[in-house]
Amino acid sequence: MYLNFSFGAKGLWAAISILLVFILGVYSSASALTAEEVLTIKAYEKVAPSVVNLTTQVCEAEFFYCATPSITGSGSGVVLREDGLIITNSHVVSGAQTIRVVLSDGRRLEARITASDPDDDLAVIKVDVGDKPLRAIALGDSDSLRVGQRVLAVGNPFGLGQTLTSGVISMTDRTIRDNETVLKNLIQTDAPINPGNSGGALINLDGELVGLCTAILSPTGSSIRIGFALPVKRIKAAAPELMHPWHKITGWVVVILLAAWFLRRIYRNPSRHYDMG
């Protein structure tokens, strides 16, 4: 009886120790990355295909009037719809003659501006994706953001290529003033944002878009870890209008209808007066 019990205990101990070794082995191979790293890697891998690099080009005549192509700017963009609708900052694309989009799979496509809203610093551009649809980003919630929460910025700083930077939310609801525009309700972050990050994604650790990197405060023009992003709420509000720019046409339609009505009145009135008089 006693022997049997001791054998059982030994078996049990062996099983437990094997289990322990197994758990330790799995744990140590898993613990090569901390939980936070795993979250960051997953979030990046989720959004990386949805962030694109933009190169804008302006043709200028040089001193001898020989037109030379000059690459003037780089920026980023975020894919809103699978058919090639991309949102970016209007200051990235305004005035550009050609906009070249480099997708994360290496495809280079030409884009055209569909709509632009300089007051919100938002613009929507469109590329022809052919039979390979893009991956649209998941839109998050910018109202529930808390100061101190981890965020990641994905963009194309200085035109280097796709880059991930990490930081926290430094403040929400900031208002900044440029000499032309006032931007309200911005998210402030200490994730390094540099020229070229404009129009890129600010995401949470779930890989959802919470903001669009837009501006920085810096005496040098490059990151001192004070960056600003437009909250995704603003994009959600502006997107339907930007995606279907009916308002551009409605204005003209109303003008034409009014003019037709007015002309008709002018044309018909004298005869009536004449009749009545």
Add this chain to the structure above:
Amino acid sequence: MRSTRILSSALLVFFFAFTSLAIALTEEEKNNIDLYERLAPGVVNITSTVMEHDFFLNVIPRKGTGSGSIIDSRGFILTNNHVIGNGKLEVTLADGKKYTAGLMGSDPDTDLAVLKIDAPKESLTVIPMGDSASLKVGQKAMAIGNPFGLGQTLTTGVVSSVGRTMRSENGTLVEDIIQTDASINPGNSGGPLIDSSGKLIGITTAIFSPTGASVGIGFAIPIDTAKRIVDDLIEKGYYSYPFLGATMMNLFPDIAEVLRLPVKAGAMVVETTPGGPADKAGVRGGSRRAQIGNNIISVGGDVVVSVNEVQVPDADTVIREIRKLHPGDKIQLGIVRWDGTSGTLTVTLGEKPRGVRARQP
């Protein structure tokens, strides 16, 4: 009864004290602190002193500072070539002890150098080498170094991207560069980039910055590149690169179209080194000049379209293919000439001429 109560309350107090201590730090913070405490003694400050003459011909010492990591208990220190300069080298360990260092070898092409100090084994903490091929964008990267000569400093961030290419000071291509947003500043050069398991994954080398200080874009040379070179630097004092002896430029489709070439993309040979391996094999360099936009380029040279039957879309790929080989190896260059003929030339790779600082143990 009273004593039990005192004992239990004391236990309770202890329990709370310890749990609160334990939860005061997150897992991430504990990991940072543990790694710093474990590995910081393995990071050294390197001072390179050069004697210069001022306007009145007085001798004045000029000091440059950088960082390095101890990679072997024999006292070998891995750092950047641009840190050591041409000066007298002094290494300060984390505990403040100073040693005169000897130069084992340097490689300007990858901007790496190995120093040696004669320090007792017990005062040397070795930073284990990791693996940079399996790095993922988003994982943690920590840099320990000596920014602006301030003294030992820890900065953390994430891996921002992998596989960037960079040109080193003498213009050669360095590949698979790791980009990080951990703050890297002048003086961090040569220091280690460490992953969350405490392994060396890179040597912080350069930053991209319009201002000269960190803007969140730092670059590190991958440890896999260093591993390939370090043994040779310790044994021979140099690393021998294979040498083709041809300067090439990228032939992009738009340029190929303008030049009415029979190929779409490749590497166009601009110039060959007289008597070099490519020249001996019959590769032809450029013969005429042409203007494309604002650039004047030398045209008429052979266009390399494949190396050992691997298609090459640009000049960097040729370099990459050749880097995999050793001096003395034979390669098959697939070329297209301007008259439309194409063929294969066999080139025996030479050894790249070196302009390296001599070994001073």
